[in-house]
Amino acid sequence: MTSPVEMDIKKESRNYLDHISLDCVVFGFHSNQLKVLVLHMKKTGEWVLPGGFVYEDESIEVAANRVLKVRTGLDQIFLRQFNVFSDPQRSNRNPTVADLLMSGQDHPEASWFNQRFISVGFYALVEYSQVQPQPDELSDICEWVNLDKIGKLMMDHNAILNKALETLRLQLTFQPIGYNLLPEKFTMSELRKLYETIFGKELDRRNFQRKMLAYDILSRLDEVRQGVAHKSPGLYKFNLESYQKALDEGLNGKW
């Protein structure tokens, strides 16, 4: 099988490894909505998560960072492996992926796309305003879609997205979140909205504030949000030292 060597913006004479792919669930937060970055395939009209393959001489983390740099323009991304998707049937489709994507017959790379891929899932948390979405060679749109507006995605990409969300939700029970998703200064209400969109439910305003302050990862600033109707809400930022400690040791501290 011939692996496609020039499917990236940088033309390289390297080959991709057989059987290994990666898919990324990129979360952003804007206007109190959790959003996911998706691409629209030219040939099939399907929506997909950003993804790619691994060169023979790179690690899967390097590959994921390379893929996301091309899709978002960002260099330093908060990126975590969360699961490997390896159902032997996950890429069996009719018509085949290669038929659809490469429009076929005399494309030497077509058969490469028809092999079985085991995909490593990553999730990324990015600051929405800094992302410049870029389609890849096979797609004509790359854009943010509100989590609750995501429809049917290609192959098992809905399952990949759901597993990423499940991982984030569990993570919220023991680790802080927000540093990579919110602007530097934010209100307690904006932080609560972030949690609400991840959990998909409303949270009690007072309980949330009490619990969050008890974790001791926020610094209250001497500023208020300007231009808001009624009472101007106070601004917070994360205390990065205690935030990092909570990431390492869990929100409840050491045993």
Added chain:
Amino acid sequence: MTSPVEMDIKKESRNYLDHISLDCVVFGFHSNQLKVLVLHMKKTGEWVLPGGFVYEDESIEVAANRVLKVRTGLDQIFLRQFNVFSDPQRSNRNPTVADLLMSGQDHPEASWFNQRFISVGFYALVEYSQVQPQPDELSDICEWVNLDKIGKLMMDHNAILNKALETLRLQLTFQPIGYNLLPEKFTMSELRKLYETIFGKELDRRNFQRKMLAYDILSRLDEVRQGVAHKSPGLYKFNLESYQKALDEGLNGKW
């Protein structure tokens, strides 16, 4: 490259996928010690974690369960993916793995072992007394070794073990542990020893008991441990309903 088709107890005419392997960190608990299952390679004298490859028609989870069934005799194992190890240099060795393992010139499978493998790490928690360790075709010993007695392992297997431990330690800050490691009935002191060996440090007896009881996942039994000097300690078992709830939602409950 020819993939080895008959490297398992069941002779199969299936091929393994190129480039994908799996490694398992199997934890057991006995005599107040956390133990890890390791194999001793016949040809190289090296110690390794139990591992294997993935057949063309199976998922990585099915492969991991198959490998562990052969190594431990156990069918239903608590098994979790925790990380993918993909450093391109991880399997570069001199002499090559194939030279060492297959003692090689005319062995058709030798070159297959020399390719680059991306390995999916799993950790397993098993009840020590039920395991019957079995070496594989390339090893002459399969046995439990105390965590603090594990020396240099092959390739990056020490890093795989350390990452599994780090995962377990973080998990203890938000999820219960013990159900798959302890016998059905246990004392508070036995449960604390389990936590102590995972953390690698002593924990305060009173604090531990207070914290653990507050999680409401234990049922106190109307029995004591017999044949113990001095005061006979009370026995507990896990309340499986609340234990499962704590696994799903985290020990601190829902937001």
